[in-house]
Amino acid sequence: MADDPQKPENTNTPANPEKVPPTTPPTPETPPAPPPGYDRVEQTGVFQMLWDCKYCNTKKLLGVTHKFCPNCGSAQDATARYFPSDEEAIAVEDHEYTGADKKCGNCGTPNAAKAEFCIQCGSPMKDAKSVAMRSEQTTAEGTQFGADSKSAAKTDFEAQKSGIPTTPPEPPKSKKWWIIGGSVAAAAVIGLVASFFVTSTVDVRVDGHSWEKRVAIEAYKPRVETSWCDAKPFNAYSITTRREVRSYNQVADGETCNNVRVDRGNGTFSTEKRCKTKYKKEPVYDSKCYYKVDRWGPERDIVAKGTLKETPAWPAVNIRTGNCLGCERESGRSETFSLALTQVKKADKKHNCSYKEAQWRSIPDGAVKKIKVRLIGGAKCETLQ
Numbered sequence: 001m002a003d004d005p006q007k008p009e010n011t012n013t014p015a016n017p018e019k020v021p022p023t024t025p026p027t028p029e030t031p032p033a034p035p036p037g038y039d040r041v042e043q044t045g046v047f048q049m050l051w052d053c054k055y056c057n058t059k060k061l062l063g064v065t066h067k068f069c070p071n072c073g074s075a076q077d078a079t080a081r082y083f084p085s086d087e088e089a090i091a092v093e094d095h096e097y098t099g100a101d102k103k104c105g106n107c108g109t110p111n112a113a114k115a116e117f118c119i120q121c122g123s124p125m126k127d128a129k130s131v132a133m134r135s136e137q138t139t140a141e142g143t144q145f146g147a148d149s150k151s152a153a154k155t156d157f158e159a160q161k162s163g164i165p166t167t168p169p170e171p172p173k174s175k176k177w178w179i180i181g182g183s184v185a186a187a188a189v190i191g192l193v194a195s196f197f198v199t200s201t202v203d204v205r206v207d208g209h210s211w212e213k214r215v216a217i218e219a220y221k222p223r224v225e226t227s228w229c230d231a232k233p234f235n236a237y238s239i240t241t242r243r244e245v246r247s248y249n250q251v252a253d254g255e256t257c258n259n260v261r262v263d264r265g266n267g268t269f270s271t272e273k274r275c276k277t278k279y280k281k282e283p284v285y286d287s288k289c290y291y292k293v294d295r296w297g298p299e300r301d302i303v304a305k306g307t308l309k310e311t312p313a314w315p316a317v318n319i320r321t322g323n324c325l326g327c328e329r330e331s332g333r334s335e336t337f338s339l340a341l342t343q344v345k346k347a348d349k350k351h352n353c354s355y356k357e358a359q360w361r362s363i364p365d366g367a368v369k370k371i372k373v374r375l376i377g378g379a380k381c382e383t384l385q
Contacts, residue, residue: 035274040255042273046097047089049081049134049267052150060084063267064092067119075120076267078103078110078131079157083148083261083269092268100265102128112266132157134263141257141273199372199380203344204351206367209308209360210338215317218331219299220324222292229287236291246286253280299328308365312337312357341379344368353381 034041049063056072067076078101084090099113102125109120110131118125135156139145227233229241257275264270304315312335319328337360343349351371363369372383 037276038274039277040275042275044259044271044273046092046095046264046268046270047084048092049263049269050084050088050148051076051080051082053077054080060088062090064095067267075107075109078265080150080153081134081263081267082150082153083134083137083145083263085147086144088147095268097264097266097268100130100133101267103131104128131265132160133265134269135160136263137261138258141259143259145259145261198375199383200375201370201383202346202349202373204341204369204371204379204384205344206339206363206365206369207342207350208340208365210340211306211310211312211336211357211360212338213304213312213314213333213335215302215315215333216298216331217300217302217317217319217328218296219326219328220294220296221299221326223295223297224290225293225295226288226290229289232289232291233293236289236293239289239291241287241289243285244288245283246288247284248281249284250279251282252277254278294325296329298331308361339363341369341371343373349373349377351379351381353379353384355381355384 050060052059053069053074055074058069058071101110104118106123107121111119111125115125255275255277257273260272260274262270302315336354337357338352338354341351369384372380
């Protein structure tokens, strides 16, 4: 509960006016640090919380001014505090904040953080715990806070005690559709991945053998290329340039702000303006070069093909070698030995699998083998047996 309460005389509270130390000016509060997700926070005021007396049902008592109910004298209940609407908010002037109230372990009365003895029953407050505080309330800048209530405060405190988060605001319908669409897409991807791994074993017949030997050829010739001019090769020629977007800078473009009410735990609450910087993409232009450069590059493949009847052999390679324009060179060789397979019970289901030459030769045409086939189609060639 807030400091300097107006209260009935309590003879249990020790007091010695002659030994009371002189008061010192309040220390200015340190500006709050921006919470996660915000770049700037500005405290815009301090106001009194409201509370309802649970004994005589007097409503909208002030958290600082009314430490005791002016109608029946009952002590303020910290769990009954709630936020006023913007129209009802009463500012607190020159109020020293010493921390959240402490709850008396004997009678439950909230006391100022610096209290040494309970203002209600006189019990020592040395080991007293701080009172529970309302969850923050947030609204977009330019909109007002509506009326709060004692029942809403009760619901909030119960949710905090049970660890259940308060219900977030309902997303706009447009976002709901994105959420639904995303969920459907995710389910589809999961189903697709699962079907890739689900297989069944089927009988297949070997309908034919084929082989291919391929020699890749590179040529040294003018190539058309492009790059940023600062990375242009030294031997480029026939160069043209133009200005293009190379990157983007994130440039501050205003900010988005929320108004937040923060329970300070002593019968007051502060209002804050929390802002996050908005950014826009600003293009960065640079010179792009288009040019020719003499380089080696893929040109063509020389291929030899056959069946089980022909002996696999590499094709003849007749090329002009050297480092001249138009000269050629080999850049790699590859070979495949494939079996054409047809499912016995589903003749329209055909597969083509490649194996090492020795295994390829060991399986005759017309042989029936077993192989695993994926649910989405396609044989797992390595499972042939």
